[in-house]
Amino acid sequence: MMKRNIGYALLLLAFLCSCKKTAHSEVKPGDDKTPAKANSFRIVGYLREYNVEDGRAAEVDLTRVTHLNIAFLNPDANGAFKAYPGLKEVSATAHGKDVKVLASIGGGLAPEYYTTLIADKSTRAKLVSSLALLTDTYNLDGIDVDLEGHFVDGNYEVFVTELKAALKPKSKLLTTAIATVYATQYTDKALAQFDFINIMSYDKTGPWKPEKPGQHSPYAMAVDDLDYWGGNRGIAKEKLSLGLPFYGYGFGKGVPEDMAFADILKTYPGSIDKDEVTVAEGGTMYYNGMPTIKSKTTLALQKAGGVMVWQLLQDGTGSNSLLNTIVAEVKAANK
Template sequence: MMKQIKILFLLSLLFSLLAGCEKSKAEEGQKDDAGAERSRPFVVGYLFSSSDNLNAAFASLDLRHITHLNIAFLNPGADGLYKPVNRLATIVKQAQDQKVKILFSIGGGVPPPYLKDLLKPEKRSTLINELVKFAVDNNFDGIDVDIENEFIDENYEPFVLALSAQLKALNKMITSALNTWTGKAVSDKALAVYDIINIMSYDQTGPWNKERSGPHSTFEAAQADLDYWINTRKVPAAKVTLGLPFYGYGFGPAIAESFSYGDIVKQWPGTELQDQVEVPGQGTIYYNGLLTIRKKVELARSRKAGGVMIWQLLGDAPGDKSLLKAINEVLSD
């Protein structure tokens, strides 16, 4: 009998040890690709501001509702070098003190023309060294590569791979902002090194295409974008965020070309539950209201995406009309 009890005890102990190992493996699975603990989905927010207004713009943010903050855009000068940015290291520390990872973005939808030249082989090393130095000097958690459209050429992959190697050696992140219509230009090798891939699921049309008036960020486009990057390109879903617009575009004979979401709902009360506003005699504004934003966040969850991305945080509205608040309500359900 005692022999049987000892055997049962040993089996119980062995089972506990195995369960502990499985728990450790599960906990490891909750870490992101940069090694940080994942306690909640990614909520990546871009802050679009000039260097001169950065301090005031940052002070207006409520960082409790985001996990990552990307400062857009901090591009080097034409010589590939950076000039000091007032209080930048302080801003970085304040974000990190609130458990928010903070990166700076390079490139942009309208990047400085000289950036394309800096990516070429003869200038690439200088550019990368300066980018990494700027990240280290200001204690950023990483760099976001928002190189788009015709700037994604034969120099894109070698630049991304070389920048990634230096950042990973310093335990810093490298992320990207990508759109689907230029997806074929981005190699699998480049995709593989990114810690987060922010999918710009917006700007399907806009002021540059006045003949094609209508919504610029539909739910159907969000579905197609996630399908492309996760299923066609085989990017791990946990690395993908679905981009959400906090702005709208106007089409018509006498209407402004762009509006922040906050301005739309302030000027036309009640429109937070809509996706468009008809302005008599002027035109139509197309945007994403609360219901569509919620639906898109639910879509990202159902596809097991890493989370969502916001362009851009300053476009939100306060109180119960806040899109950021709605995003967090869905993610916390």
């Protein structure tokens, strides 16, 4: 192309890209390697609900995250929610730091009656109404759906579609935590309901698989997960958050089944830059050390719109903080 036509060509390209995004923004190739800008890059952190009640939520440095997911707020068998002491205060504090707060429902040990709640039209409607009311009661910014395994059934799509319809008029977010192991259970329509998607890129193995010792969250898993959801499933990279574990799993003698990263550092000196520690008794603790978290953050800057952390209170402090490492990488990418 002739040099004098470059400006026109760039304007035309920008217009075409804009039109394409408007027409089909939720599904497009996710293999663009242009780093995300720091001011739009999400850092989603999960915090246990009981840490809201016991006051430990105050230990979280909210200046280091963009979204705070409170896990897990689950209803009773009738779809009604209990009161959550301290949640309004946490929400207000977070909003003062420009952090959005969401209630996360479900979890790895979600109540079995979720299958019944979302299957029946009337009970599903009550659950959706209760969730919408929950966001109003505690001034929350949305709902995060973490239903896994058999809970992602034939009723999942209609549930999240109806929930989206209830939240959208309130300008509330709807997000999800998904695992690639259940990939075929998520329909494209269901995935299109979410404002963004947190990929649980961990728990490849664990204490439930004692016969398969090893790293539960290897770097290669992060690459494969982003390639699948961004490439195979065509989800825009801006909608994807790469999940990072702040904990480890132990296999064999002399190590506990699971440990927070903070406890790993205290128990095994010199472990911060490693991904595994083998003890004298023969057992091994597997986790993500600082270099791996740094590398995964760089990967997410290239192929996603953010990262997600499970969970914030398992982190080290100061120069030993994985969260600080994430923030530093994001800032460096924006220089």
